[in-house]
Amino acid sequence: MQILFIGKDRDDYFFELAKAFMRQHFTDVEMLLATPGSKLPDEYKNWKGDYLISYLCPWIIPAELINNSKFGAINFHPGPPEYPGSGCTNFAIYHGVEEYGVTCHYMAPKVDSGKIIAIRRFPVLESDTVWSVTQRCYAFMLPLFFEIMTSIRLGQPLPESDEKWSREAYRMKEFQKLKKITADMEEKEIQRRIRAATYPGYEGAFIEVAGSRFFFKADKH
Numbered sequence: 001m002q003i004l005f006i007g008k009d010r011d012d013y014f015f016e017l018a019k020a021f022m023r024q025h026f027t028d029v030e031m032l033l034a035t036p037g038s039k040l041p042d043e044y045k046n047w048k049g050d051y052l053i054s055y056l057c058p059w060i061i062p063a064e065l066i067n068n069s070k071f072g073a074i075n076f077h078p079g080p081p082e083y084p085g086s087g088c089t090n091f092a093i094y095h096g097v098e099e100y101g102v103t104c105h106y107m108a109p110k111v112d113s114g115k116i117i118a119i120r121r122f123p124v125l126e127s128d129t130v131w132s133v134t135q136r137c138y139a140f141m142l143p144l145f146f147e148i149m150t151s152i153r154l155g156q157p158l159p160e161s162d163e164k165w166s167r168e169a170y171r172m173k174e175f176q177k178l179k180k181i182t183a184d185m186e187e188k189e190i191q192r193r194i195r196a197a198t199y200p201g202y203e204g205a206f207i208e209v210a211g212s213r214f215f216f217k218a219d220k221h
Contacts, residue, residue: 001152002028002049004069008056009033014138018055018145025153034059051152054107055145063109073107076145078137080119084112085169087178089137093130094178094196100124100133102141104148111169116161120144130199181207181216 005022007015022029032044036058045065052073054061066073079088080101092100101121108114120140124133151158179197181190190205194216197204206213 001026001051003051003053004030004032004044004047004049005053005055006032006034006057006059006061007054008058009035010056012138014142015056017142021146021149022053025149040065052107053149056141060111061107066107066109074117074148075105075107075112075114076141077103077105077112078134078141079103080121081116081163081165082167083170084165084167086172087170087175089130089133090175090178090196090199091170092124093128093133094192096192097124100137102137102144104144113165113169116163116165117148118144118159118161119163130196134199179203179205181205183207 003022003026005019007019019031022031030047032041034040034057038059040059040062045062046068047065048068048070050070052061052065052069054073054075056076056078061073077084077088079092080099081103082097083089083092083100089100099121101119103112103119104117105112106114106117120143122136122140148158178193181193185193194205198216203215204217206215208214
């Protein structure tokens with residue numbers, strides 16, 4: 001069984017366990033780690049094999065590569081069907097959702113639109129932040145990954161979910177718009193945007209004054 005495993009190049013406990021699982025249980029697997037801002041290497045654009053597995057991969061996988069996987073290209077998305085695309089957790093926090101989750105689905109040329117395999121959901125608390133919800137996404141995604149990949153390893157049929165994606169995928173330009181604060185906004189709206197845009201290591205909500213951007217610093221993750 002030939003598998004191309006594409007993941008986000010990161011020092012992350014959960015992702016390291018996912019990589020270790022692939023190395024231990026699959027004999028013909030290529031590991032391709034994606035750095036945010038980089039591009040898919042040309043030599044992989046014509047890859048052909050049995051499965052393509054995307055795990056927190058920041059790239060948009062081209063249609064020809066998706067179609068080259070004999071049994072399917074599968075993605076693990078850190079959000080439920082209500083929140084496809086980029087900045088999904090940020091928008092969920094902004095909207096004040098009481099429930100969130102992770103989604104395993106077949107990939108299609110259109111981002112986060114393929115048939116859904118399985119979903120895992122969990123409650124969101126008022127005290128949650130983008131960071132804390134993201135960590136729970138990782139924690140829920142790993143056992144789902146183990147479950148799906150074990151079924152593939154044993155040659156068992158994969159689950160099928162009746163749920164559908166409920167909207168078009170969020171885009172980065174929408175997230176950038178969410179981060180912008182203007183002087184005419186009410187205090188409640190400003191606080192919502194700061195909370196939704198704050199994540200350690202990344203620039204959060206900002207206000208523009210005289211052509212310069214000033215970023216808000218939150219008190220906690």
